[in-house]
Amino acid sequence: MTPPRIVRPLLAAAATLVLVTSCASSEDAGERASGPTVGAFAPGLVNIPDAGDVVEGGTLTFGSYAEPLELDPVKTIVAGTTGGTEMAAVYDVLMRWDEDEQSIVPQLAESLTADEDHTTWTLTLRPGVEFSDGTALDAEAVRWSIERYLAQGGHDAAVWKHNVTGLEVTGELTVEFTLARPWPSFDSLFTTGIGMVVARAADAGEQFTPIGAGPFVLSDRAPQERMTFTANPDYFAGRPPLDTLEFVYIVDPNALWDSFGQGEVSMAILRDPIVVEEALTEETPGYLQMVGLGVTGLINSREGRPGADVRVRQAIQMAIDPELVNERANDGAGVVSSSLFPATSRLHQEGVVGLPHDPDGARELVEAAKADGFDGKITYLQGSSPQQRAIGLAVKAQLDAVGFDATTEFLPSITDLITRVVVDGDYDMSTWGFSWRDSAPYARVFGINHSAGGIGYGTATSPEMDRLIEDFQAAATEEEQLATAEALQAGWNELAPAMVLGPTAEFNLWQEDVHGVATNSNTMVLLDEAWVS
Amino acid sequence: MRKVVVRLTELVAVLLIVSFGVFLMVALIPGDPAVAILGEGKPPEQYEELRQELGLNDPVVVRYFDWLGGAVTGDLGNSIMPPQSPVAERLLAAIPVSLQLAAMGLVIALVVAIPLALWSAARQGGLVDRIVGASMFGLLSIPSFLAGLLLIMVLVNDLGWFPRSQWVRVSDSLTGNLHHAILPAIVIALSEIALFTRILRNDLVVTLQEDFVLAARAKGQPPWRIMVGDALRPSSFSLVTLFGISTGRLIGSTVIVEYLFALPGMGSLIVSGAQTGNFPIVQGAVLVTAVIYVLVNSCVDLSYGFLDPRTRRVHA
Numbered sequence: 001m002t003p004p005r006i007v008r009p010l011l012a013a014a015a016t017l018v019l020v021t022s023c024a025s026s027e028d029a030g031e032r033a034s035g036p037t038v039g040a041f042a043p044g045l046v047n048i049p050d051a052g053d054v055v056e057g058g059t060l061t062f063g064s065y066a067e068p069l070e071l072d073p074v075k076t077i078v079a080g081t082t083g084g085t086e087m088a089a090v091y092d093v094l095m096r097w098d099e100d101e102q103s104i105v106p107q108l109a110e111s112l113t114a115d116e117d118h119t120t121w122t123l124t125l126r127p128g129v130e131f132s133d134g135t136a137l138d139a140e141a142v143r144w145s146i147e148r149y150l151a152q153g154g155h156d157a158a159v160w161k162h163n164v165t166g167l168e169v170t171g172e173l174t175v176e177f178t179l180a181r182p183w184p185s186f187d188s189l190f191t192t193g194i195g196m197v198v199a200r201a202a203d204a205g206e207q208f209t210p211i212g213a214g215p216f217v218l219s220d221r222a223p224q225e226r227m228t229f230t231a232n233p234d235y236f237a238g239r240p241p242l243d244t245l246e247f248v249y250i251v252d253p254n255a256l257w258d259s260f261g262q263g264e265v266s267m268a269i270l271r272d273p274i275v276v277e278e279a280l281t282e283e284t285p286g287y288l289q290m291v292g293l294g295v296t297g298l299i300n301s302r303e304g305r306p307g308a309d310v311r312v313r314q315a316i317q318m319a320i321d322p323e324l325v326n327e328r329a330n331d332g333a334g335v336v337s338s339s340l341f342p343a344t345s346r347l348h349q350e351g352v353v354g355l356p357h358d359p360d361g362a363r364e365l366v367e368a369a370k371a372d373g374f375d376g377k378i379t380y381l382q383g384s385s386p387q388q389r390a391i392g393l394a395v396k397a398q399l400d401a402v403g404f405d406a407t408t409e410f411l412p413s414i415t416d417l418i419t420r421v422v423v424d425g426d427y428d429m430s431t432w433g434f435s436w437r438d439s440a441p442y443a444r445v446f447g448i449n450h451s452a453g454g455i456g457y458g459t460a461t462s463p464e465m466d467r468l469i470e471d472f473q474a475a476a477t478e479e480e481q482l483a484t485a486e487a488l489q490a491g492w493n494e495l496a497p498a499m500v501l502g503p504t505a506e507f508n509l510w511q512e513d514v515h516g517v518a519t520n521s522n523t524m525v526l527l528d529e530a531w532v533s
Numbered sequence: 534m535r536k537v538v539v540r541l542t543e544l545v546a547v548l549l550i551v552s553f554g555v556f557l558m559v560a561l562i563p564g565d566p567a568v569a570i571l572g573e574g575k576p577p578e579q580y581e582e583l584r585q586e587l588g589l590n591d592p593v594v595v596r597y598f599d600w601l602g603g604a605v606t607g608d609l610g611n612s613i614m615p616p617q618s619p620v621a622e623r624l625l626a627a628i629p630v631s632l633q634l635a636a637m638g639l640v641i642a643l644v645v646a647i648p649l650a651l652w653s654a655a656r657q658g659g660l661v662d663r664i665v666g667a668s669m670f671g672l673l674s675i676p677s678f679l680a681g682l683l684l685i686m687v688l689v690n691d692l693g694w695f696p697r698s699q700w701v702r703v704s705d706s707l708t709g710n711l712h713h714a715i716l717p718a719i720v721i722a723l724s725e726i727a728l729f730t731r732i733l734r735n736d737l738v739v740t741l742q743e744d745f746v747l748a749a750r751a752k753g754q755p756p757w758r759i760m761v762g763d764a765l766r767p768s769s770f771s772l773v774t775l776f777g778i779s780t781g782r783l784i785g786s787t788v789i790v791e792y793l794f795a796l797p798g799m800g801s802l803i804v805s806g807a808q809t810g811n812f813p814i815v816q817g818a819v820l821v822t823a824v825i826y827v828l829v830n831s832c833v834d835l836s837y838g839f840l841d842p843r844t845r846r847v848h849a
Contacts, residue, residue: 069614069615069616070615070616075615153575153579207615207616207617208615221616222626222797223612223616223618223623223626223797224797224801224802224805225626225700225797248699248795249795250698250699250795251792251795252698252792252793252795255697255698255793255794255795256698258685258689258690258697258698259696259697259698259699259795261690261697262689262693262696262697264696264697264698264699412808413808413809414808415565415566415568415569415808415809415810418568418569419565419568422568423565423568423577423580
């Protein structure tokens with residue numbers, strides 16, 4: 001039985017206390033959707049109303065569920081769900097992902113161009129651009145910011161170090177990058193953390209101060225409540241239309257959606273599948289990104305763990321029916337798939353799929369592993385929210401059904417989960433989100449599955465997988481991309497490094513009187529041209 | 534005067550016990566603050582270095598006395614999670630929210646409960662008394678999160694009378710503040726109304742059997758005057774005690790209401806602090822809650838002398 005939406009926060013609220021702790025037709029999604037459509041989920045800009053003349057002034061209130069601890073692109077993951085939109089307001093980005101054009105275009109930079117084999121890239125900056133403290137954003141400033149990012153271990157530092165062999169300031173406004181291998185989508189890195197240029201003065205005090213050259217300046221912050229940004233009058237493209245940008249933090253997705261319905265917030269970002277589906281079926285304007293491998297389960301392949309045996313890893317994927325898990329956890333809302341490139345991805349191809357749901361095949365693999373000494377015991381780490389508990393129980397039941405002796409361990413907080421998985425490596429299986437986006441899939445694929453990636457946390461890698469990932473990186477044309485994506489899926493099925501349940505929908509939504517919102521990668525939006533009619 | 538000195542001594546002892554207990558509990562919370570601060574994917578030695586820097590490897594007792602040394606001078610330390618602002622600053626932002634919600638909730642509860650109790654006691658055993666009694670049992674049996682959701686469904690989603698979430702500071706807009714605070718305050722008040730009404734009604738029923746009430750009746754005083762002028766004050770002991778306990782309890786325990794309405798009060802601060810291992814925040818917040826609790830209850834104890842002068846002689 002499906003509980004009424006209003007009752008769902010009851011469960012989440014109860015969990016908090018313990019801690020102290022439809023589909024619409026594809027036509028409904030609007031003609032500007034840029035990706036393949038599954039049910040109500042049509043990636044891209046959807047239901048965008050026509051805009052009139054720009055109206056200057058006013059405040060735009062943006063509701064978000066996750067407050068970034070620090071507006072530092074080195075320390076905070078740069079994505080719309082984790083504070084990326086706030087950081088883009090402060091720093092802007094050198095390049096941005098244009099969802100309409102399905103390409104990377106210049107934003108703060110004037111251009112970023114590659115030589116013929118995509119091994120040498122030249123970044124050209126706009127003249128006269130200044131940080132909000134009045135210092136120049138020139139080639140030296142870019143070099144300093146990137147070196148800071150690498151030295152402090154930003155999220156894309158590993159992929160950069162693996163690929164970039166040289167960074168040279170070749171002029172006051174030009175920087176040249178030399179790569180170890182061809183990389184046609186190298187420019188995508190400049191749409192996120194590395195592309196957010198931090199001023200030197202940011203590190204001058206005892207604590208980090210967010211100083212960038214973006215359209216807004218942080219003016220006030222009330223932790224766990226709101227962040228207020230005011231327009232930067234010296235922004236390179238001219239003062240933004242909005243006077244003030246205010247981010248408010250509402251943890252409960254139902255409360256956030258209700259607040260949006262009441263008009264208390266002009267924009268919001270949602271990720272709960274049930275609420276996102278409701279927002280999409282109500283034809284709410286916004287920017288939808290489908291995040292590949294959004295719902296996954298890490299499988300620890302280190303020596304001594306059940307997942308060290310490839311038969312066990314394959315059996316896990318084959319034992320699980322993603323549809324059933326989704327039915328239990330999300331009342332069937334959202335998109336399910338065991339593929340790296342699900343039906344909502346531009347890289348999706350008919351017949352290129354993950355390991356099928358095959359309980360009999362899984363049972364045979366488990367029996368074979370048991371014959372070689374595996375005792376069948378496996379522990380699955382999960383969070384404590386009602387949704388995570390439902391996923392945990394559904395996975396356990398299906399694993400038990402094929403011969404595993406599964407235990408589900410519910411951890412009280414994300415910190416505990418990270419400690420167990422990342423720091424201690426003490427897990428057999430764990431809930432996780434690899435989260436790769438169509439706008440820039442390579443960097444994430446590398447991080448997770450390349451032996452030099454650094455964010456796989458014990459998941460299986462292999463020289464063959466490294467080669468497939470590097471082929472995927474080097475693919476320049478759409479044809480090459482599809483061919484390497486197919487090979488990557490085949491390699492993944494053989495290696496079975498993780499349990500894949502499906503993509504996650506991330507939806508930036510806005511009221512019909514909001515206009516001029518620009519898209520970027522990682523579900524970020526840029527608000528330098530946004531205005532409210 | 535002596536009573537005040539004794540009270541203050543007791544207060545200090547209670548606070549020392551509470552603060553040490555909280556320190557121990559925070560130390561036992563699973564999770565690693567170093568991981569919460571640095572996030573995933575850093576080399577293990579970086580986590581270890583930070584633990585060392587934060588003193589997390591020191592024995593709990595050493596860490597407690599370090600913290601206590603600062604606390605007695607008013608320095609509750611800094612949040613270890615960004616923004617690394619002083620704990621006192623964070624508390625000063627959260628306390629007014631919780632205090633306002635608790636105050637509004639208690640005022641609403643008293644305004645509703647006192648007339649209901651008077652009416653119910655005056656008609657003891659009658660239809661009104663039975664209806665009030667049954668209604669109060671009903672209210673007591675509804676948890677605050679369920680009551681909150683029901684009120685949100687009707688008053689917010691269906692009727693649109695109140696905003697769903699967020700908080701407006703008094704300094705930004707008084708009317709906006711009241712508009713955002715009233716529904717959470719009503720949710721808080723519901724269970725208190727039931728408790729206050731039950732307690733006061735029962736005490737009133739006992740008081741109405743006293744000789745001085747019979748004398749007042751014999752003198753022909755109107756019933757409302759007997760209830761309000763003669764019976765109410767001596768019947769208020771339990772109500773005042775409960776009021777004091779509720780005030781302290783509500784400051785730090787409105788977590789569910791704060792979660793439902795996305796309010797930045799003490800409950801949210803404590804929960805998020807516990808979730809992220811931000812122990813200076815948890816310690817500071819619990820200490821302040823304990824101080825308020827003890828102070829309010831001390832005031833309640835002192836007020837007994839006003840309610841019934843005989844108690845002054847008993848303690849003298």
